[in-house]
Amino acid sequence: MLKNYFKTAWRNLIKNKAHTFINMAGLSVGLACSLLIMLWVQNELSVDGFHKNKSRLYNVYERRYFDHKISGQYNTPGVLAAEMKKVFPEVEYAVNGVYNENNTFMAQNKILKYRGGAADADFFKMFSYPLLQGDAQTALSSLQNLVVSRKMAIAFFGSPEAAIGKTIRFENKKDFTISGVFEDLPDNTLEKFEYLINWNAFLIENPGAKQWDNNWPRTAIMLRADANPVQFEKKITHFLDNYSTGQKKGVFTMELDMQPFAQKYLHGNFAGTKFMDGRIEYVRLFSIIAVFILLIACINFMNLTTARSVKRAREIGVRKVVGAVRSVLIKQFIGESLMVTSLAVIVSLALLVLLLPLFNQITQKQIELPFDQVDFWLKLVAITLVTGLVAGSYPALFLSSFNPVKVLKGTLKLDSGTTLFRKGLVVFQFVLSIVMIIGTIIVARQMNFIQSRNLGYDRENLIYVPVEGELQSKYEVFKAEALKMPGIQSVSVSGSSPTIIDNGTTDVEWTGKDPNNSIRFVQTAIGYDLIKTLKLSLLAGRDFSKDFPTDSAGYVINETALKRMGYTNPIGQPLSLWDRKGKIIGVVKDFHLNSMREPILPLIFWHQEKQAYGSILIRTEPGKTKEALASLETLSKQINPAFPFNYSFSDAEYLSLYQSEQIVGKLANVFALLAIFISCLGLLGLAMFTAEQRIKEIGIRKILGASVSSLFKLLSSEFLVLVIVALLIASPIAWYAMNKWLQGFAFHTEIQWWIFALSGSLIVLIALATVSFQAARAALINPVKSLRSE
Structure with missing residues (x-):
């Protein structure tokens, strides 16, 4: 039986090459797009999540009450870590650190600049940055100690082994001894650094960091395994009251709070009384986009499959007459759907391999294909099954419900509920596409606003040279x-x-x-x-x-x-x-x-x-x-x-402030185009379906004198109504979503009416271009062929 199902399904695919190609194209592109987003989301969620003791690691931050407002900052006093470890038994390790200094090193007749900083001696005891050379217990224990990355060790001394114990000059004013070499940091690390010096050595050069009212460094702690984080969080709230001299009740007060270490990257925006939002909003947004794009592709499959229902009606009727029950037919059509989906998955993996380098370039990441991970293949199988079942469910239920008597007599008519449902699916597709088009335009306008706005100073022809x-x-x-x-x-x-x-x-x-x-x-x-x-x-x-x-x-x-x-x-x-x-x-x-x-x-x-x-x-x-x-x-x-001559351009530094928005804008452009492409395939499916259903009507109208242009208008107007309905639904949704996004900027562009008019005109033109071929083909068909069975 299974062999027969497979043969039947395969013959149907081969027999209807155009239909199969359109189905495969929609599903393949949708799956490839969703897989790319899935890999990106996984990478975002994994940032700083690789530490062995991540459940016990926390960033300590300040909450400030002043000027009738509440603000939060990760900057803390440079002596906070040592004091917390001394006062609170719940704290096993604590570090103050800075990680974004750009300094010059000299050794082996080489002068090179690297980005790094300083950290307390507990650093390598807390965090899972593997040491290739040196001891985590003592690597940062001395004022003369310097720990460098594999990359930096190789650049100066040829290998990590050769670097240990060597002297290297820092900023041409102090010598350090390399006491450890750590593995180059993985891409999913928030704080990037190539070297670390001892924190007390840093404080000697920066005495201001010792002051309790001078907030500059970052503080991280690792709680003991038996500590209760919720109780400890309450315990540290007013810790600064005993140290800070700048507080004044009712005027300026500071509190301490903590955040799981791995959450800083995604939850780095202060809202209410905690760091809540940030890049997590983009992760959620693109996760939803991935689901919607895959859903659009599934809807296409439904529409394109049911568009061929008239052609397959007799096959179904004959099968029912000879004894096939509905459950058997449902299994057959679900099987066909899974077969097409499986083929589409194979094509999507090929697209994934081709598109990933470009995707990495856009997102500025180093995402690798996880073909060696069992987890990836399990997820891929799950996506294949879910996609196949979702895409094939409606066609299976719809086609298997045909009455064999009506089918074989040629009196099969589709009820209005079925037609309305299918039109609703197309409207849903275009609602998503229009929302993405409007969103893309507004993101582009905001980026243009940022780049063209008068900043109050001239950033053109302006160079920054570091004082060093x-x-x-x-x-x-x-x-x-x-x-x-x-x-x-x-x-x-x-x-x-x-x-x-x-x-x-x-x-x-x-x-x-x-x-x-x-x-x-x-x-x-x-x-x-x-x-x-x-x-x-x-x-x-x-x-x-x-x-x-x-x-x-x-x-x-x-x-x-x-x-x-x-x-x-x-x-x-x-x-x-x-x-x-x-x-x-x-x-x-x-x-x-x-x-x-x-x-x-x-x-x-x-x-x-x-x-x-x-x-x-x-x-x-x-x-x-x-x-x-x-x-x-x-x-x-x-x-x-x-010191090597270093410089940067003002306009480049300014644009780097909006790196996330630029990436989101580029991704939004790509995904909007893909959503439109897939949606148009769905519209094509509806056009095919309508042409199949109205073939005799068109023949009669032509015999009675209807012109080709009037028939084209008749067939096209139905689709345009669906697109206009989608535009009316999508516009308020897009306005709400993009207005909320723009509120994240103190200065932003305005959402103007013409954006919706432009998006509507664009989608109408795309829709007309999509259905015009099928409508023209139906209007030009010889009425003798369409009516010869009468």
């Missing part, structure tokens, strides 16, 4: 020489990159300040000519100038800061930052000093010509950037020979 090595003490020489070079307009220095100024403080005083309110200001030290170099707009006063020695105690603020202070005539008014008393000398127009997800914060500039860190800002003349960079590299090698 001799550039710290010889900045004035560097600036004077750089200004003599062709192609360079102006030079200045800042303690923070203008792209991200987020070093905040509430220790600001001014005349008339409300003592019952604490306002967070962001601040940074800047050198002379910064306003000119950034091309900021001065609303009042002036920039810092060598002509005014008192500017060492002066301040330049932005519009938002002026509004919060309430000064009417701000120039000359008193202002104090960290008890550093001075006066306001200038007010600049607001500019974006962070991503557009954030509102513009009150900003304070204070003067410091020689920076210990930060960036030298260089404005080049348009069209002469390449020439200027060559000159700057030569100058840097003369003044700062122990």
Whole structure:
């Protein structure tokens, strides 16, 4: 019996090649798309989830109450980890750490720059970063210890084994001994680093991190196996009350809380009183898209299979007459569906192999095909079975229900409920497609808004050079020489990159300040000519100038800061930052000093010509950037020979703030096109079905004088109605979803009516193009052929 089913199914597939190809194309593309999303989702969910003790690992974060708002941050005091381990018996290990420093190392006549940081001695005891050389118990126990990655060890010494015990110079001012080599971090690691130094060595160089009211590093803990996380979370809430001196009840208070370590990547946005949202929203979104695309492909199978119902009606009638019961027919059609699905899965795996490199390029990941994992194959079998059953269920029930007497007499008519159901499936397909089209347009508009918006400063032809090595003490020489070079307009220095100024403080005083309110200001030290170099707009006063020695105690603020202070005539008014008393000398127009997800914060500039860190800002003349960079590299090698010349472009750093949105936009474009393609196959199925059902009607109309154009209009109008219904349903859904997404940006584009009109016009044109061939074919058929059985 099974052999007979297989033969029948195979013959049907071969006999109807066009139908089989369309079915296979829809299912294959849908499955390949869903598998790609599944691999991406798995990769996202696996970030930082590979640690052996992940159920006991937690990030500690601060919850702050001030300015009538609640905010959360992962930055904590640099002495918090040691104190928590000392005070709380529930804490087995604790580390403070920084992981995003970019430093220069020298050894073996090589000078190379690597990104890394520092961590407490417990680091390799807590986390499952395998050491190829060295001991996890002692790798970071000494002030002179340095642990490096396999990549870094090979770059300097040729192998991990050869690196152990070797001396390497750090920032051309201190020597470290390599005490361990760890395996290169896997792709699904949030904090990327190539080296780690001892935390106490870091504190010696950065004493500010020791202060309880100075929040900079990150804190992570590992609880003992018998500790109760819920009770411990409550226990640490007011821990900072005994250490922080900057708190004032009802004005500014801080609390501690904790989050499972592996959740930070996906749940990194603060909402309410906890870190709740973040990339998890994109994971959920694309998981839903994967299900919907696969569902669209299944609906296609239903429509295309039932479109051939008239052709297979006699076969079913004969089978029933000779004794086939309905359950047997259902099994046959489900079997055919599973066969087609299995073939489609094979094709989808081939597509997966071809598309994965491009997908990795778009998502900036290193996802590998898990063909060696049993779990993947089990999931693939489950997807095949579910897809086959879902796709084949309705056709099986529908075709097996035919009355053999009506079929063999040629009087088979489909009831209105069946027709309505199938039209509903097509509407559902196009609702999803239209939502994706509208979403894609709005995402593209928001990205264009971000790229084209006037930031308040000019990011074109602006270069950042890090302050390091001799550039710290010889900045004035560097600036004077750089200004003599062709192609360079102006030079200045800042303690923070203008792209991200987020070093905040509430220790600001001014005349008339409300003592019952604490306002967070962001601040940074800047050198002379910064306003000119950034091309900021001065609303009042002036920039810092060598002509005014008192500017060492002066301040330049932005519009938002002026509004919060309430000064009417701000120039000359008193202002104090960290008890550093001075006066306001200038007010600049607001500019974006962070991503557009954030509102513009009150900003304070204070003067410091020689920076210990930060960036030298260089404005080049348009069209002469390449020439200027060559000159700057030569100058840097003369003044700062122990450090490689590094630079970045302001516009590139700005766009990097929206990396996630850019990836989502590209993926949305691809998936929207695929959804439209698959939906059009469904529309084609309905067109085929309608043509089959109305073949005699069309023949009669032609005999009575109906023109080809009128018949084309008759057949096409039915489909256009379905598309318009889908547009009416999809529009409010898309508006709600995209409006919610845009609320994540403090500055965003508006959702305008023409977006819906454009999407509707586009989908109508696509629908017409899809059904036109089938409608024209039906309208042009010879009525003699369609009526000869009458």
